[in-house]
Amino acid sequence: MSDRNGFDWLSNGIAGVLRIGTLVSVGIIAVGYLIGLVGGFGDGRRPLLELIGGGGPLAIVGIGLLAMTLLPVGVLIAASIGFARSGERRRMLTSIAVLGLLLASLVAAAFLAQAG
């Protein structure tokens, strides 16, 4: 269902998040990877925060990988907005619940990695 500006969050919004998000994350990964091919990488199997904190091409690749894994979160946010605007309350709550689960697993993963 479209809003006052004729924008349908459930198809255009989600498709936009997916298309732009995929392009941006793939672009970031590609840039880091190309820089690494020229200048060298170093150890790529490190915890994400260490990888990003270390700087250099692997930090760029790490940011790109993180952006890629966050795309389902973006999709669920767009879906929640879409369902809210079209008055589908139960579906909106379902989207928010799944979003909560994904964010909880993200926070738990980051916390456990720091703790361990």
Added chain:
Amino acid sequence: MPFDLLLALSGLLAGAFGALLGLGGGILIVPILTLGFGMPLTAAVGTSLICVIATSTGGAAVNVRAGRADVRLGILLGAGTVVGALTGGLVAGLLPERMLAALFALLLVYTAITMGRGALHRPSQAEPPEASGLAATPDGAIGPAYRTRRLPAAVGGSFVAGNVSGLLGVGGGIVTVPLLHLVMVAPMRVAVATSNFMIGMTAAAGAYAYLFRGDVDATVAAPVVLGVAAGAALGARLSARLRQGWLIGLFVIVVLYVAFQMAMRAVGSA
């Protein structure tokens, strides 16, 4: 450089294959990375999960825009698979893996036979009118044109799909596509596109742990993910053009292959 090129080509193949059939492509990526490139299994699984997300987003970007993926259904069933995957991971150590693998192998053989028989009995000439899965919705947008059936059973099934994914380490798509096609009677093309849309959410729930723990090798993941993203966009377009019978036939072959793998695991050979 040839090593990186091979990784990217492997990703391209897995992404195209995954998006074509609504799977994540993990059944290709994990063996390629472990057997072909000598990567440790944990790192291969972590990299594979990121690739499943890339397959899902790359393919769904095409499918959602074209109206082939049923977003409403995908979110609802996605909730079931995410919860199933999380609980599956938690109870994985408590259940006898061999028995689960045997039961799953039997379920897959039954699924393959049912899908194969359905495809054979379908008229070989023109596909049913809803086979493209597209129609104009009341507000003028293009969306999947079919009436979903047995929604409560499908929600339960999606929980099982996620559970199996968490327990046995197989992608949820191998259960979700038959669930959508056989139980909910969605056209195969819609089942594939909707499954492709859903699997990213399920994979993300598991991927964060691997990524933050350092079980993803960024130097390997980068070329594979780049290949997967390109392959997924290609596979999603190909899936829209391929005849429904071919899609089902290819899917049945993959289902039988996974059933064989599970049977081997059940008897302790894998």
